[in-house]
Amino acid sequence: MTTIAANLQAVRERVAHAAIAAGRRPDEVLLLAVSKTWPAYCVAAAADAGQRLFGENYVQEGVAKIAELKARELEWHFIGPLQSNKTRPVAAHFDWVHSVDRAKLAERLSEQRDAGLAPLNLCIQVNVSGEASKSGVAPDEVRALAECIAALPRLRLRGLMAIPEPDGDEALLRSRFAVLRRLRDELNADGFALDTLSMGMSHDLELAIAEGATMVRVGAAIFGTRSVRAEGQT
Numbered sequence: 001m002t003t004i005a006a007n008l009q010a011v012r013e014r015v016a017h018a019a020i021a022a023g024r025r026p027d028e029v030l031l032l033a034v035s036k037t038w039p040a041y042c043v044a045a046a047a048d049a050g051q052r053l054f055g056e057n058y059v060q061e062g063v064a065k066i067a068e069l070k071a072r073e074l075e076w077h078f079i080g081p082l083q084s085n086k087t088r089p090v091a092a093h094f095d096w097v098h099s100v101d102r103a104k105l106a107e108r109l110s111e112q113r114d115a116g117l118a119p120l121n122l123c124i125q126v127n128v129s130g131e132a133s134k135s136g137v138a139p140d141e142v143r144a145l146a147e148c149i150a151a152l153p154r155l156r157l158r159g160l161m162a163i164p165e166p167d168g169d170e171a172l173l174r175s176r177f178a179v180l181r182r183l184r185d186e187l188n189a190d191g192f193a194l195d196t197l198s199m200g201m202s203h204d205l206e207l208a209i210a211e212g213a214t215m216v217r218v219g220a221a222i223f224g225t226r227s228v229r230a231e232g233q234t
C-alpha cells in the first residue's frame with residue numbers, strides 16, 4: 001500500500017469512528033481530499049485508493065490537475081479564496097465552489113457556467129469567528145446571500161462552509177461548528193433545502209462531525225504536511 005493509500009484508510013477510520021460516536025452513520029459524512037500544492041500523481045494515487053472528491057485552493061493549479069486527470073472522472077471542489085476576475089475557469093472546470101462570500105462572485109459564476117454543464121454546486125462561506133477571521137460572510141448576512149444565489153439559474157445552493165480559527169481549543173471550535181449547523185437548520189426551516197455542512201479539517205474533523213458536518217476537507221492527514229513556500233502561492 002502507498003503512504004497515501006494508508007493515510008486515506010486511517011482518515012476514513014477516523015471519520016467512521018467520529019460518526020458512530022455522534023450517533024450518525026459513517027456514510028453521512030463525505031471525505032473531500034484537499035490536494036492543493038500536491039502534484040497530479042499524488043491525486044492519482046488517492047484516486048487509485050478509491051478517493052473521488054478532491055479540493056483545490058488555487059485556480060491555475062487546480063485547472064491544470066483537472067485537465068491532467070480528466071479521464072478519471074473525479075469530482076472537483078474549489079475551496080480557496082476566489083477573486084472576481086478568476087471566476088471563469090472555476091465555472092468552466094469545477095463541480096463545486098465552497099468559498100462564495102459575496103453576491104458578485106455568485107452572479108459571475110452563474111453567468112459563466114456553461115448551459116451544457118450541470119449547475120455549479122455552491123456553499124456559502126460563513127465567518128463564524130468574528131474579528132479573528134477576515135474571510136466569509138457574517139452570520140447575519142447569510143440569508144440575503146442565500147436568497148440571491150437561489151435566484152441565479154446556473155447554480156445550486158448546497159450548504160454552508162466555515163474555517164474556524166486554527167488555534168482555537170476544542171470547546172471554541174465546537175461552538176463555531178455549532179453556529180454553522182444552526183444557520184443551516186434555520187435556513188432549512190424557512191424553505192431552503194441545504195444538504196451540506198462543509199466543516200472540519202485534519203486536526204478537528206472529529207469535532208466537526210460531532211456538530212453535524214456532512215463533508216470534511218482533509219489535506220495534511222492524507223497527503224502529508226505542506227511546505228511553507230508552497231502555501232504562499234496563488
Ligand SMILES: *Cc1c(COP(=O)(O)O)cnc(C)c1O
Nearest residue numbers: 034079201202217218219220221
Ligand atoms: C488546506 C485547506 C484544508 C485542509 O487542511 P488540512 O489541515 O491540510 O487538513 C481544508 N479547507 C481549506 C479551505 C483549506 O484551505
